[in-house]
Amino acid sequence: MDGVSIAGRGAPASRPARLLARLRVLLAPLPWLAPALLLIGAVVLWPVVEMVRTSFLAISSSGATLGGAGTRNYKDLFDEPDLGAVLLRTLLWVVGIVVITTVLSLALGQLLNARFPGRRVVRWAVIVPWAASVLMTALIWRWMLDNDSGVVNRLLLDLGLVDEPVNWLAHPGQAMAWMMAVAVFVTLPFTSFVILAGLQSIPPEVYEAARVDGASGWTTYLRITLPLLRPALLIGTIINCINVFNNFPIIWSMTQGGPQHATDTSTTFTYKIAFFDQHVGESAAMAVVNFALVLFMVALYLRAARRSGATS
Structure with missing residues (x-):
């Protein structure tokens, strides 16, 4: 009886001990993760919290806080007559640049993965637009498109394709097309090298097995290369969506949104x-909307990619 009572008293004591041991195991990596977590909290989470908090405040032009504003900032934002057109243009900007960049990068990645004389030089040449300053690249393109002294107009005039110089950046449609072309030019190297890394991670034995089975080059690309490239495409597309959405220097240096x-x-x-x-x-309310749009686009793409992976 004494043994039973001793065992009964010992059983409840063992459960807290097990919980404490499990807690120690869970907290063991914390000293190693703490610096990274603190950095994420200071650089990412705190600015987001401040951005959301500011969107509910009344702030003077000098930066002084005048008190709470409730949802008035959001009401003023959604009453802006140009907001709808701006959001639609942003969607066109992101989708157009990311799709065109991805398609061109698939071809360029295949080229960079092939063996040919001077491949290293070509790879270095491709990476130059990405390594250069985005602002300087945009300013150079603005100078090239100048209606008086730009090389684009000079070339078109010499070829007889236009009768007089065209002010490309004065017309919204033409300006958007040129800015999207510059954004593709700047984004292309990163996406191409992400795809190149994905291509080089595919085992050669997979292609050898496809050749033995008599698969054509196009079938091999569709059935083997593209499915195995899905992780690289996913990473490249998500990063591109975020970067293109937040791209400020190209638009501001070329047209200032005008x-x-x-x-x-x-x-x-x-x-x-x-x-x-x-x-x-x-403006803080608009920043919150931008943040929500980025999260929505990324979540939408991840869901579509997950469905595509499940059905393939």
């Missing part, structure tokens, strides 16, 4: 609300 808001995306529109209109709270 004329009026005709070439604005949501990023430059946010900047104008803050520094031109002096509405800091409304």
